[in-house]
Amino acid sequence: MRLKVLGCSGGIGGVQRTTSFLLGRHTLIDAGTGVGELSVAEMAQIDQVFLTHSHLDHIALLPLLIDTVGAMRSQPLTVYASAATLDALGKHIFNWQIWPDFRQIPSAAQPFMRFCALEVGESLTLPDKLTVTALPALHTVPAQGYQLDSGQGSLVFTGDTTVNDSLWPILNQMDALRGLIIETAFCNRERELAQASRHLCPAMLAVELAKLKRPTEVYITHLKPGEIELTMQEISEDAAAFHPKMLKNGQILEF
Template sequence: MKVRILGCNGGIGGKHLRTTSMLVDDDILIDAGTGVDDLTLAELAKIDHVFITHSHLDHIAALPLMIDSIADLRETPVTVYAIAPTLEILRNHVFNWAIWPDFSEISIRDKPVMQYQTIGVGETLHFGSRTITAMPALHTVPAVGYHLYSGAASLVFTGDTTVNDAFWPLLNQIENLRYLLIETAFSNRERNLAVVSMHLCPSMLAEELARMTVSPEVYVSHLKPGQIDLIMSEIADCAGCVCPQMLQNNHVFEF
């Protein structure tokens, strides 16, 4: 399994700042933030499956444009997976004919361009030897993370989340966990904002990582532009024993 980070930041503002999206092999996306914009048309046309963690714009911004761009290049629909409340938001507020056409109702070659599939927390979907399982997350809107298993090792992406009692017992059961990608959006001076917006700051990250009994490599995502150096410095002070690293665009994980 090969995971290429297309975007992992909490905002835009420079060539290296793209919002959340990950390309799994060449046929699966995890989220569809602005990082998707850097893919070629040929790469976009190969994507069969899009897994959405939650409905916030930085995680879905490129999805409508992507679907439109590849509509006439594919023989089969692109399947968009998410928990039921997220799919309802996409239907009602994005693919609603007012913001963007409803591509689940538009057919090319007698097949819809896009289709929805609900995934529940704890549910596992199989793609050959690969599996993707929805993990619990806590955010201001309904949200999940995802556990990717190659058949040999695992990567877990928390998505946007705050302190989450349900997450860690499940994570600690993954014996083959090689990588954990976890968010930290704000610096410690904005801990109150992190709490209200249901994100993490470095002190909260350290408290969460202390609950971990497995030993994956830990990478931090969703840092806010303008605070990147400060956040990583505070993480080194608060959670240095785990040695979290900053996730960066174009990082490739193979497992």
């Protein structure tokens, strides 16, 4: 199974795109501005989107994606997320004021989009045999990460999260953990901001990674565009034992 990075930045500017990953050909993990890297033909093949939470940098292009390809599809695009996230999308985005409610277009009986709740601990097996399991995350809004299990190995995306003791025992039980994508949004001098906004800084990341007992590749996501070099330098110092690598747009991870 292949995961392509469409966007992995904590902001925009130049080539920076916010969080979205293409899983195979038919699945998106989050729908930030990285979705714009896809052609219309590629977007039309997306059957499901798994959202980690409702913040704009993770859902920004979902409304435009559905508007662009809805009429090209024979089946509605399914949006999976926690019930709390789906409720926020319904109230604040697909509400006829910010954007049309595509759960009702062209009709409620045959909509372009449907919502389906997937809560922490629940799993869904897709037609390509890949299993997606929602994992616990701690953020300023209800949030979750995802385990992507190809049957041969797993890739874990934490989503936006802060210190989260409930995550690591789950990861430590995975026999074939091929990679961990984990956020670090702020540099160490902004630790108070990281804590207030429920993100990580390099020092906090190092403490979290020390809870991981399985050897795996560690990839850093959600870096702020103006602090990429500084934050990665601090990560290389604070978490040197784990050899974290910066995730990059266009990168492909196989598992």
